[in-house]
Amino acid sequence: MIKQIFRYREILLVIIIAVLLAVFSTRAPGFARPGNLSNIFNDTSILIILALGQMTVILTKSIDLSVAANVAFTGMAVGMLNASYPDLPLPLIVLVALSIGAILGALNGLFVWKLNIPSIVVTLGTLTIYRGMAFVLSGGAWVNAHQMSEPFLQTPRQLFLGLPVLGWIAIIIVAVMYLVMSRTFLGRAIYASGGNPTAAVYAGIDVGRTRFFAFVISGTLAGLCGYLWVSRYAVAYVDIAAGFELDSVAACVIGGISTLGGIGSVAGAVLGALFLGVIKNALPVINISPFSQMAISGGVIIAAVIFNARQERRRGRIILRDRGASEQIEVAA
Amino acid sequence: MNQTAALMPIPDMPLLEMRGISKSFPGVKALNDVNIALYAGKVTALIGENGAGKSTLVKILTGIYSCDEGEIHVDGAPVAFANAQDAIDVGVTAIHQETVLFDELSVAENIFIGHAPKSRLGLVNWKAVNARALALLHSLESNIDPRIRLKDLSIAQRHLVAIARALSVDARIVIMDEPTAALSRKEVDDLFQIVKRLKAQGKAILFISHKFDEVYEIADHYAVFRDGKAVGSGELAGVEQNEIVKLMVGRSVEHAFPKVDIALGTTVFAVENYTHPTEFRDISFELRKGEIFGIYGLVGAGRSEICQSFFGITQPSSGKLKLDGKEITVRSPGEAINAGIVYVPEERGRHGAVLQLPIYQNVSLPSLARTSRSGFLNAAAEFALARKYAERFDLRAAALSVPVGTLSGGNQQKVVIGKWLATQPKILILDEPTKGIDIGSKAAVHAFISELAGEGLSIIMVSSELPEIMGMSDRVLVMREGLSAGIFERDSLSPETLVRAATGNASV
Amino acid sequence: MSAVTEKRHIPDRLGTSASRLFASWEALLLCVAVLIFIANSLASPYFLNAWNLSDATFNFTEKALIAFAMALLIIAGEIDLSVAAIIALASTAMGTAAQMGVGTPGIVLIGIGVGLGCGVINGVLVAGLRLPSIVVTIGTMSLFRGIAYIVLGDKAYGGYPPSFAYFGQGYVFWVVSFEFVLFAVFACLFAILLHATNFGRRIYAIGNNEFAARFSGIRVERVKFLLFLLTGLMSGIAAVCLTSRLGSTRPSIAQGWELEVVTMVVLGGISILGGSGRIGGVVIAAFVMGLVTFGLGLLNVPGIVMSIFIGLLLIATITLPIIIRRLRYGKTA
């Protein structure tokens, strides 16, 4: 199974994250307290959900650069909806968020599926379009905390067994995605479409349609994050979640999801997101100059990529013939 | 898999019939009004030159391409396939010419992808999948663990998985597009056992191969394609090979290998104790001017690897190479080409040609330094170079500016060989030069190899085909599991000795 | 066709019919450019004015300089998302030099040198260590800009020598700016490099089939390394122009340019999957993007709404030919 080989990497990531936590807590005593850890998890929840969507897309050999713009548009839309109709029940609002996200994702997916346009081009286009639409929708105005209804703001913050509902939502999404990826036909089709698209066609899998569904999943999750984001930070404006498209890709890469498709796991994506979350949360706490944060995250991403590549290579079989379609390792230096 | 006799249709009504099938690609009419019928319990061999349209027919029959015209009938009822799944649902399954499997998935997943057994909740039940895969592999006399990843299998094992995959579908029509191209004789025998069993179960089988001995061994019916048209079909029994060849190429073809005996010159290339950490060990031989040096072995014996190390693709850990008596090190293909050593790779689509680039650009690619002036391209010189080799090989193409990918397999191979000859090498390494090439082109390639040797070129030729190795080589190195199993002189070559050396088994 | 022994004559080329020429990407793009030009002159009375048009070129010249190199990189199947960050770092280095009293030639050399240096780092990581460029450069993007933040923090560098202003603000004659001349010269140089040299041919070969290219004796790693170097160099040159135009350096300089550069390249008809495209397309695409932003700017359309247009343009120009082909040849084409 795919996981067997990768188990090693994921355990390693867990260890690295644990070591990081330990190191940080020597610098800031409060850091490794359960309370703060649950804070970090809670704070990373949105990235985790986005990374799972991104993972689904990357597995099919595509990329979704529009996730953050999707978050912004959906967030703005539900924020405005809530502000103008404070009495709408929350489930309905969440449903609207999921649907808008799914529609935006489906748009990406349709271009990729029906017209065969490379996903990076499509989502590069929709990235600007969706965020632009958020601007057009709101005229650039903000939706502020006092305009939002109590349930809209408070529900994700309710504590349940010590963890806010937001964190639980992430956990549920992780579980659902795990089931989808490992136990459903769609999950297998996603791995197959990315691992070897030609072979997938021969196996009766519609690669285009599989990619479409991957984009719908990614979009739906982004839509959910749109609501969660606005509720969590109690504000909606055009620039929300700026830069998250790259963060979600980075989380996947750190988690060992191959950008060439077909390789990676749910656990990897979650751990990759947590890794970034820990770093992001730790830097302000351990008083690292805010100016070095960016350089540090960059360095970490590069290190993770190098490390992952090393892993891949060392994993070689007894016979060095193990050449994935991805790269020809033994070829002359 | 529990096909009962009750399901067997009446023998003389075809189980599957394709009528008036036509299919065009931009610039090519791949199939033109083709009719073909498959019968239950019978093997139909489909024969034709490269590019005759055989694989195209297979792809139409499995729902990968849709045909422009024509209809498919199963059990007398018309069917339409929008995608591969539709074909599977109707009971058509295929082993395709290219290995179309998933490196990153497990063997069991590869076998059952698309039709895995599900639990009540609609979730895939992996336990059941693994168990069924195991049973299926056992029935193929294989003990591959269904849980390991395909990546970790050898080429031959992958072919078995592909076969198991085809059989995992409870199909009534089984198509095999050159299934034996990568198999050793032993594995071919195993495969034929399976084919016979399928026959006995009443399945209709379409078998595609360029090897006539196999066709005669297994097939009941034949169908011949030429240039996208069906030009003949019928019962195979009593039909002479020559008649089929005539149908196929429109003329009779000399069967003998045109090896001309020439006086061998001095040693030009010497390999001493060449060793790679994992691929091969202690290989030594010498190559003389004008010699054709064969390397024989089973798939995975390490023949390609050693040749690639001469070409600088892989690096040996110890050992020496001498060219014209001088010791050389080859660290990259560029250095090898400069030294006059070239390698025609086995996988032409992946390693041999840039399929999207035009023919002339492919031919000139390794020779750019010569066709250009101080780094600037010279299209006229490139065309001239390409034309020279296109004519020499009787290449069939609409123009020299069409992408190589639009050519048939055999014509692609001609471009690849031409590309390497254009560098005017001293030593030519050919890895399976006629793999998947039709009989007409094959004879041409063989004649050409002889001609080159006659011109004083030294040739190393890797091949899995005994007749080719025996017909063409002056001497043969047999490899087994990365080691030399002996070097045999031309007059001591016999199928028995070679196979015994290659398998290390006296009883094959 | 029975006597096969006679040699067939194979023509060099199939006739290039006029209709094929008109169906080319560049022709399509040129039409778009002309349409936009006409629309602009109808929409705003200020558009057809030499000085205004000259001002408009600044919208794209610097980005186009990078886009030329990026085009080569993308044709070779790689991408560099760190270009904007390279500008930030190079600009910071130039600012530091200016503070230390280095003269204009020295400043320019330092800017270009830092660009080259960043190119070397990307090149070593991608070509040397064989890592996937999309993630490596996401990493170096944070790293390079991060270093600029560490150096500059909340400060800004100004105080460039007056003569340094020429590169971004100078005019060669009348309304023709130095930047525009630079743009034109590099457009020609890159067109020659890509279309008329062995190096260019090798780029196409690598982009289409890296293995076959390697087997043909092409030193794939070296070519890729040089391309990253070239991209770094062009980013360095763009940094000189931009810094000179702004007359100051902040770490946030050129934020978000990487996506605009990639958009320009893709709009220019370079396949994001590698292996095809021409420099001419990129040149026209630069004009198209410049004209769109300037024209909309004259109508005081907010930048984010402009980016919607750019996004739509990107998707439309890619989609249209596909749809037309489908309508003409049916689905299989």
Added chain:
Amino acid sequence: ADTIKIGLVAKSLGNGFFEAANKGAQEAAKELGGVEVIYTGPTSTTAEGQIEVINSLIAQNVNAIAISANDPDAVVPALKKAMARGIKVISWDSAVGKDGRIVHLNPSSNELIGKMCLQLAADHLKDGKGDFAILSATTTSTNQNTWIEEMKKQLPNFPGLNLATTVYGDDLADKSYREAQGLLTSQPNVKVIVAPTTVGVLAASQAVADAKKIGEVYVTGLGLPSEMAGAIKSGATKEFAIWNPIDLGYSATQIAYRLVKEETDGAPGSEIEAGRMGKIKIGDNGEAAMADPFVYDAKNIDQFSKIF
């Protein structure tokens, strides 16, 4: 006569502060008559974006440009070009380097703002003594940096008040939130977070509320009433300050108009007629200041949150 066109350039569009300033500008335009205010700006706070906007304003032959700059130096070349083509340039809110404009209109004097921020911090602390932290916008924001500078300068006047640290939320809600959360964890002594930017105050209030530290840690600073209403209601913020952006936009337009009409040359020492704001006096460096910041709290927030 032709209408007078004044380009009012915001740091970024969609920011409530600048939208309010635009309200004031339109009010001034109506009052003056024959004036068209073109309200524009980039959509993110970058200097490059503003340069493109300035270029298109130049191309439209506007008579005056009034800009709140994202970068005091980077826009100078473009503005100089504008002045060279006879356009009157002033800056307001966030200053432009001296060569790039005729007059700069400060919303209030920087000293006053710095003092106000310290005063707000002290008001929230017991006896005005204890630790506070600053949560700023981006590291490059001109006004925030000036105000922080001023705060540091005047800190000795507030004995017992101790600046623990300064962090930057980049005017991004999530980053500011995380920075605030970091402060709560790593700086347990910090009892007040001062954020001289709306995004910062908002995010910090939310972080304090989420950490259940309302009443323990307070957030204050500069923010818009409409955006801050929630924070005041939750109790995370007791009071905050801001000057009136409507008046700011109004005055900027007035000044630009007078310059175009050549009623004044805007030289230091001159006084400029500014409608209902009375006369505005141009000080050294060509800078003028408007009124003191105004403090908002639970009592008056509802009244103002409807206006801006």
